[in-house]
Amino acid sequence: RYIPGMESRAHSERLQHLEEFHVSEECGFVLPDPLAQLPDYYAPWTNVAANLPHLVETQQLRGEVAKMPLLSARHLRGHRQLRLAHLALGVITMGYVWQGGGRQPAKILPRVLAVPFCAVSARLGLPPILVYADCVLANWKKRDPRGLTVYQNLDTLFSFPGGDSSKGFFLVSLLVEVAPTPGLQAIPTIVKAVLRQDLCSVHTALQDVALAICRMQEAFTLIHEHVDPGLFFRTLRIYLAGWKDSSLMPEGLVYEGVWEAPRQFSGGSAAQSSTLQCFDILLGIPHSTAQGFSAEYLRRMRDYMPAAHRAFIQTLASGPSLRQFALVTGNAGLRAAFNQCVAALAALRSYHIQVVTKYITIPAGRCRAEQQLGGCVQEGASVRSDMGTGGTDFMRFLKAIRDSTHTAQLT
Numbered sequence: 373r374y375i376p377g378m379e380s381r382a383h384s385e386r387l388q389h390l391e392e393f394h395v396s397e398e399c400g401f402v403l404p405d406p407l408a409q410l411p412d413y414y415a416p417w418t419n420v421a422a423n424l425p426h427l428v429e430t431q432q433l434r435g436e437v438a439k440m441p442l443l444s445a446r447h448l449r450g451h452r453q454l455r456l457a458h459l460a461l462g463v464i465t466m467g468y469v470w471q472g473g474g475r476q477p478a479k480i481l482p483r484v485l486a487v488p489f490c491a492v493s494a495r496l497g498l499p500p501i502l503v504y505a506d507c508v509l510a511n512w513k514k515r516d517p518r519g520l521t522v523y524q525n526l527d528t529l530f531s532f533p534g535g536d537s538s539k540g541f542f543l544v545s546l547l548v549e550v551a552p553t554p555g556l557q558a559i560p561t562i563v564k565a566v567l568r569q570d571l572c573s574v575h576t577a578l579q580d581v582a583l584a585i586c587r588m589q590e591a592f593t594l595i596h597e598h599v600d601p602g603l604f605f606r607t608l609r610i611y612l613a614g615w616k617d618s619s620l621m622p623e624g625l626v627y628e629g630v631w632e633a634p635r636q637f638s639g640g641s642a643a644q645s646s647t648l649q650c651f652d653i654l655l656g657i658p659h660s661t662a663q664g665f666s667a668e669y670l671r672r673m674r675d676y677m678p679a680a681h682r683a684f685i686q687t688l689a690s691g692p693s694l695r696q697f698a699l700v701t702g703n704a705g706l707r708a709a710f711n712q713c714v715a716a717l718a719a720l721r722s723y724h725i726q727v728v729t730k731y732i733t734i735p736a737g738r739c740r741a742e743q744q745l746g747g748c749v750q751e752g753a754s755v756r757s758d759m760g761t762g763g764t765d766f767m768r769f770l771k772a773i774r775d776s777t778h779t780a781q782l783t
C-alpha cells in the first residue's frame with residue numbers, strides 16, 4: 373500500500389487553488405493579458421525599451437541611458453505593473469550590456485537602471501536580469517483582443533535586434549507555454565487522487581498530461597516558420613546572454629549604487645520554464661534529485677522564476693510521489709499511462725536538442741569555419757560562453773536531462 377505522509381496532505385490541499393500560485397486556468401504560467409503601459413512617470417523606461425532595436429543598432433542606447441532620470445520604483449502598483457517594469461528594465465539592461473553585439477560588453481550598469489531594476493526584482497523575487505518570465509510570459513499582446521491566442525493574432529511588447537526572428541522566438545516560446553494548460557490543470561487532480569489512492573482518476577488525468585506535453589512539441593514546430601537560424605545565432609542570441617560563467621564578463625556586472633562588487637547572473641533559458649520543471653517533478657524525473665550540474669542548474673533556475681511559480685514548484689515537490697504510487701500499485705494500465713507521459717517528455721527534449729542543433733550548433737560551426745577564412749564576425753558571446761541560449765554546455769545539459777528522462781520509465 374502507498375501511505376503518503378501527513379505533510380503531503382497539507383501540500384495537496386494548497387495545490388488545489390492554482391490561482392494562488394499565479395497559474396491561470398486559460399494560460400498556465402503565462403501572465404494573462406499583460407499590461408502594456410506604465411504610469412506616465414515611467415515613460416523614460418518604456419520609451420527606450422520600445423525603441424531598443426533601433427537604439428542598439430545605431431549605437432545610441434548607452435547615450436540614451438546616460439540621459440535617463442533616476443526614477444523611484446515606489447510608484448509601481450500591483451503585480452502586473454511590476455512584471456511590465458521588470459520586462460522593460462530587463463530589455464534595456466540586456467541592450468545596454470551587449471550593445472554593438474557584445475564585443476565590448478559594459479562592465480557597469482548605471483544607477484539609473486541598476487537601482488530601480490534591483491528594487492523591482494526584489495519585490496518580484498526575481499534576479500536583476502532579463503528572465504524567461506519577462507521576455508516570454510509577460511511580453512505579449514493580442515492584435516485583436518477578441519481574437520484567438522494564435523501566432524497570427526499575437527505580437528510582442530518589446531523585442532531585440534534580429535527583426536521578426538526576435539518576435540518569432542518569443543511568440544513561439546509563448547505558444548509552447550500556453551499549449552499544455554489543460555495538463556497543468558490536471559496536476560492538482562492527480563495529487564488529490566494519489567492521496568485517495570484513486571487509481572482511475574490518476575489514470576484519466578495522466579492522459580491529459582501526456583496530451584499536453586505532445587501539444588508543447590506541436591507548438592515548438594512553429595519555430596522553423598518564424599525564426600531564422602542565422603539571425604538567431606548571430607544577433608538575437610547575443611542579447612539573451614547572461615554574465616555568469618561568461619568568458620566575456622568573467623567578473624560579472626557591477627550594479628552601480630546597489631552593490632560594490634560585481635554580481636553574476638545567468639542568461640535566459642528554457643530551464644527557467646516552470647511548466648517544464650512541473651512536469652519533471654510530477655513524474656519524478658531523476659535529474660531533479662540526482663547530483664551533477666544538471667540538477668544544480670535546474671534548481672538554481674527556480675530562483676529565476678516569479679516567487680509564486682517557485683512556490684508552486686516547491687509545494688509540488690513536497691507532495692506525494694506519483695511515481696511511487698504507480699510503482700506500488702503495480703497496475704499495468706496506470707504504468708502505461710505514466711510511461712506515456714515520460715515518453716512524451718523525452719520526445720520533447722529530443723526535439724529541443726534538434727532545434728538547438730539547427731539554431732546554435734550548425735551556425736556556430738559555420739561561423740568558426742568562416743572565421744578561419746577571415747569571414748564571419750561572430751558578435752560578442754561565443755557559443756561556449758552561456759548556458760541559457762544554447763552554448764555547448766547547454767547542449768550537454770539538454771542531452772543529460774533527455775537521457776535521465778528516458779531512465780524514468782517504469783519497467
Ligand SMILES: Nc1ccc(Cl)cc1-c1cn[nH]n1
Binds near residue numbers: 503541545639640761
Ligand atoms: N525558448 C526561450 C525563450 C526565451 C529565452 Cl530567454 C530562452 C529560451 C531558450 C533557450 N534555450 N531554449 N529556449
